[in-house]
Amino acid sequence: MSILVIAEHDNRTLKGATLNTITAATAIGADIHVLVAGSRCSAVAEAVSGVKGVVRVLLAEAPHLEPLLAEDLAKLVTTLAGEYSHILAPATAFGRNFLPRVAAVLDVAQVSDVVAVESANTFVRPIYAGNALATVSSDDPVKVLSVRPTAFESAPEGGSAAVEPVPAPASFARTRCVSRELATSERPELAGAKVIVSGGRGLGSKENYHALLEPLADALGAALGASRAAVDAGFAPNDYQVGQTGKIVAPQLYVAVGISGAIQHLAGMKDSKVIVAINKDPEAPIFQVADYGVVGDLFVLVPELVSQLG
C-alpha cells in the first residue's frame, strides 16, 4: 500500500506546508504519491515531481477545481482512496477544510495536527491548546492524518516522479465560490517565515501596529503576526492571528511586541527556536517562554531596536 499526500497550492506555486507533509509521510514509510488538483496547475505538479521521496504525482485538472472547494476535492480524494493506506494533508486552513470530509465518506477517524509519527498506526497530537500531547492509534483501514507543518522538516529536492493525469469527478455544483480577496504582500508568508514580528494589544491602535512593527519586520525580513486581542481590536487582519485557533508557527526568531502571552497565543508560537518579548509588564506570562525579554515601553524600545539593527 502507498501513501497519498494532497498538495496545497494556488494553481501556480506549491505551498511549503506540502513539503513538511511529505516528510511526515516519509516517516510512515511507504511509496509516496502526491495529488495535485486544480485548474491549469501542471507547473505545481512539475515542482512536486522533483521532491525527494515522491514516486508518483497524480494531476487532476478541471476548470471547476480552480477554487478547489472542499466538496469537490473530497470527492476526488475518496475516489482515489482505495489504493492507499494513509491519506495526508497539511493542517492548514486548506487541509482542515476538506480532509475531515474525506474521512467521513471513508467512515474512518481522522487524526488532526499530527506532530510525530511513532509507527504506521500510532501518532502524537497536541490537545488542550498544546498543554498536553496525546499518543493515539488507529485500526481503521485507511489512516487520515492532518500534519502540523512546523513539526516536520521540509522535504528536500531530489526526486523525479512521473506525472500522471487522473480524471476529476463532476462538480458538486451546489456550492459556488463567489469571490476571493487575497491580500498581496511583499513579506514572507506567516506560516513558513523564518522570522516573525508579532504585535499585541499593547500597541494600542492599528496605526501604531503598522508604524512600529513594519520597520522592524523590514529590518529583520520578517513576516507580521498578531495576537488574538490585536486582531479582535482591528489592529491587524484576521489571517495574521497566531495561536490555538489561528496559525501555528515555529520560526527561527519570534519577536512578541506588546503581547501578554495568553495560553491560546503561546500554543501557536512556543515551538519557535528563539523567542524575544518586549512588554512593559514584567509579570506578563510571555516572559515565561521568552529566551530574551526586555521590560519597558515598546514605543521607545521598538524604534531603538530598528535603529540598532539598521
Place this chain on the structure above:
Amino acid sequence: MKVLVPVKRVIDYNIKVRVRADGSGVDLDNAKMAMNPFDEIAVEEAVRLKEAGQVSEIVAVSCGIAACQETLRAALALGADRAVLVNTDVELQPLAVAKLLKGLCEREQPALVICGKQAIDDDSNQTGQMLAALLDCGQATFASKVKVEGGSVIVTREVDGGLETLSLELPAVITTDLRLNEPRYATLPNIMKAKKKLLDTLTPADLGVDVAPRLKTLKVVEPPIRKAGEIVPDIATLVSKLKNQAKVI
C-alpha cells in the same frame, strides 16, 4: 427555516489543564466546565438570524453525559428554542458525533447547521466537515460573515491570506470562526425562562448510531516545558545576544 446548533461541554477556556501523572489523560475532576467558545458564537449567530426574521426555530443539540444538559440550558438562555441531549457515557470522537448529528438532521430537517469550528479540548476541527459529508451537503468552514438569501446562504470564510466568499444551496453546514460575532451574555430572566424550555433526551441507539471510539489514546503527557530565558537590560544587549549567543540575526 429551522437551524440546528450543536454545543459541546468543555473545560472553561481560562483554565490551564493538568495532565494526570499516570498518563491516562487530563485531570478534569472539579474543573469548571463551560460551552465551547466557538459553539457560543454559533448559538449567537443563529439567534441573530432569528432576530432578523430569517430563522423560525433554533434547536440546540449536545452529545455526551447527562451534565451536558447544563450546556444546553446555557444555549436555551442565549435564545435557542428547544434542546436535544443525545445521552451516552461513551467517549465521543468527531466521527461519532457527526453520525449522531446526521441522525438528528434526518429527524429535524434543519435548513442550516451552525457548528463551532473546533472544540478547545480535543482541538480536532472535524465535526462540521464530517457532518456535511455525511449529509452530502455544502459546507462553509471558518465563517466570518453569514447572510441568508432565499434558498442559499452566502458565507465569507477566513482562509490563508485573506477571505473567500461562498454561496451554498440549503441545506448546508457552517462552522464559525472567532470574528463572526461577539456572543451576548444570558440575562437572568432568560436564564429563568430557559429552565422551562423543552429538553428532549435520546440515546445513540435511538438514532441507530454506533459511537464506539475509533482512535485509542495510548498515553497523554505534558509537552516539553520551555524554560524562561533572561531579562536583558536594554536593546543593545538584546541585539548583541541575538547576534552572538542565539545567532539568529
